[in-house]
Amino acid sequence: MTQPPLIDEELAAFLRGPLGINVASRAAGKVPVLVRCSGCRVSTDRRSVKLYLACSRAGPVIDAVRATRVAAAVFSLPSSHRTVQLKGIDARIGAAEEGDYEAVEHHIEAFARELAPLGYNADMARAMLWLERADLATLSFTPSAAFMQTPGPGAGAPLRAPA
């Protein structure tokens, strides 16, 4: 019998929001590497997530994922501080597919709108996340662990008790 996906409907809806996203992996010698992402997409069956990266910024992460297949990504909604971390052990780097670049553009504008009432200049969000179409790569994995990381004493707790 297959397990239900770790990402339920509610979490999937959250992950489609205007989130700040960062992903980390492990390089040789247990050295962590990380990069800021420019959006994400949850698969229709909610069993995998695809993160959007700029190759020009993500070099060390791309190399590390190719070598170790491990990834940890943190997703945070600035206005509420709600933060979730997903981890996987089957991460892979892929090329952009149809619709991916448009998803990046959509994410950047949504994130800029999310930050505006918090006092951040929209140009700031655009400058930090922007990437050329030819620079886009993807990092996909099946979440095998999920953690609540909203600031507070409960931060770090598994999001769902293991079945």
Next chain:
Amino acid sequence: MITVDSVRACMEGAIPATVATCAADGTPNVSYVSQVHYVDGGHVALSFQFFNKTRENVLANPRAAAWVSDPTSAAQYRLALEYLRTETEGPLFERMKAKLAGIASHSGMSGVFRLRGADVYRVLGIERVAGQLLPAPPPRRNLLAALRASSERLNRCADLGRLLDELLACLDEEFGIGHSMLLVPDGAGTRLYTVASRGYAASGVGSEIPLGCGVIGVAARERTPIRISHMTSDYAYGQAMRERAAAEGLSDMLETMIPLPGLADSRSQLAVPVAVEGRLLGVLYVESTEEMRFSYDDEDALVALATQTGMVARLLQETAESQDEAPAAARAARPGGAPVPVRHYAADGSVFIGDDYLIKGVAGAIFCKLLRDYVSEQRTDFTNRELRLDPSIRLPDVSDNLEARLILLSRRLAERCEFLRIEKTGRGRFRLVVARPIRLVELPR
């Protein structure tokens, strides 16, 4: 090679940073961190607030990576780090604790963010990440030019009172910092009292704060600059003072009789200790209603100014002591009119002119000695040296800054009394000017 000090603007907490670590089994972890703090050219410190995976991981595997962003240019940097140690008290801890209080308040996290420790990391490398840059706005002003001009102005000051006023004038005129004050410690080192201020409706000269209270009190206790970039009640003076007064009973009410000057809507605060040879001479405090008004660079400039102020003050003190001369035996003619009662309470040195509180402590004892000599011998000319040697004043120790107490006394008189004043007559000498008859009432312990 990018140096840590060149990316300090990323460490003001304006844009949240992220940190990645690896567990002993190699599983990566990534999380937001409230504060990446600049320690020195080779180190940063991360705020440790909750026992979490990041903490567990660095204790097992010290390597970490941080991602920081410049809030003006949008430049992004990857920092390769190695965990060294955690500090749970002391200057670095207090600097981060104060900054975190501002960040927490700004992000609606007051009461959630609490600093447990300052995790110190060695910076192994900094890499600039590719990306768009926003055009930089012109700098508010050139801080080095302001520092140079101020330095030259301070060097020309010939007495301590002038030096303190000139320091605050320089902050205003050269740095555009309009609200400032200078406080000096009392002899026992448990309190600080205001001797100069600029930019407030009431000078607040003579107002006191306990050591450890607010950014000024913490800066004095830890001998380190304390800087807050957002409004926070955690370091507000009013409430802390009221709580303390209540806890200690009415005996301490005198210290709150002169309100501390300060902006009600202060959003940026910076307190810098003035110290020479390890001895605290005072605390320079500046504030603004603007958020994030004071940067690491402003802090550097004010630390340099405070250092110079301390050295000039020390030189002036030595010169004043060496040039003390016996005063001319001038005797003043007694003014006419009804005598005004001046009461002195020996228990705390407090002095009341009529019913109005003037001053207390050592400054009160000095004032009483001057009036005693005036009433009994009609003496009006005095030297710092004789005050230092007078057993009735009980100066806490020889290095006590008598000059600062005289400045405090003369400024309080100038603000509160029309018929008594103190004028300098030379280095280490001054005159008590009395325009109405005085009846000194001494109340023993």
